[in-house]
Amino acid sequence: MAYWLFKSEPDAFSIDDLANRPNQTEPWDGIRNYQARNFLRDDVKVGDQLFFYHSSCKDVGIVGVAEVVKAAYADDSQFNPESKYYDPKSSQDNPRWVMVDVQFKQKFKRILPLAKIKAMPQITELGLVKKGHRLSIMPVTESEWDSLYQAANAG
DNA sequence: GCCAACGTTGGC
DNA sequence: GCCAACGTTGGC
Numbered sequence: 001m002a003y004w005l006f007k008s009e010p011d012a013f014s015i016d017d018l019a020n021r022p023n024q025t026e027p028w029d030g031i032r033n034y035q036a037r038n039f040l041r042d043d044v045k046v047g048d049q050l051f052f053y054h055s056s057c058k059d060v061g062i063v064g065v066a067e068v069v070k071a072a073y074a075d076d077s078q079f080n081p082e083s084k085y086y087d088p089k090s091s092q093d094n095p096r097w098v099m100v101d102v103q104f105k106q107k108f109k110r111i112l113p114l115a116k117i118k119a120m121p122q123i124t125e126l127g128l129v130k131k132g133h134r135l136s137i138m139p140v141t142e143s144e145w146d147s148l149y150q151a152a153n154a155g
Numbered sequence: 156g157c158c159a160a161c162g163t164t165g166g167c
Numbered sequence: 168g169c170c171a172a173c174g175t176t177g178g179c
Contacts, residue, residue, distance in 0.1 A: 007177090009177090033162075034162090035162095055176085055177060055178085056176075056177050056178080057177095060177080060178070060179095114178080131159095131160080132159080132160045132161060133160095133161090134160075134161060134162085134175085134176050134177070136176090
């Protein structure tokens with residue numbers, strides 16, 4: 001079992017949106033970055049836990065926890081010309097992009113803000129706190145997970 | 156809205 | 168295969 005951090009812009013899809021979905025489950029589509037795609041395709045497994053992170057908004061930070069309930073399969077938005085995620089270079093035979101299904105687990109009482117995460121002495125290697133890291137999906141170590149989880153619940 | 160940092164594209 | 172130009176990300 002592995003730990004991850006998934007970023008989402010709450011204006012597009014927030015943790016509340018996830019909690020309000022049928023079965024509180026949603027395909028995590030729209031990943032169009034190869035490094036993030038490779039994580040999804042090769043490493044993200046059913047049962048993995050992930051921090052739900054709100055980016056590009058007024059209050060950025062970790063807002064809750066979700067769990068992977070379906071491993072990588074073809075992201076159907078890449079075949080839809082109407083979608084902003086449409087990729088004309090991808091084919092049904094050889095899909096370029098994949099997605100996983102995630103299920104809501106928990107919303108923290110308060111957001112764990114990025115500024116606090118950056119101030120935590122235990123968190124120095126996480127991509128989130130490294131300059132210029134823009135990955136929308138990144139691995140989290142078990143010790144990082146424990147530290148962040150405790151900090152979120154202490155807040 | 157600004158802008159730095161990064162990834163991707165495409166001409167050569 | 169290089170690299171400049173361009174588009175995107177994402178914190179502030």
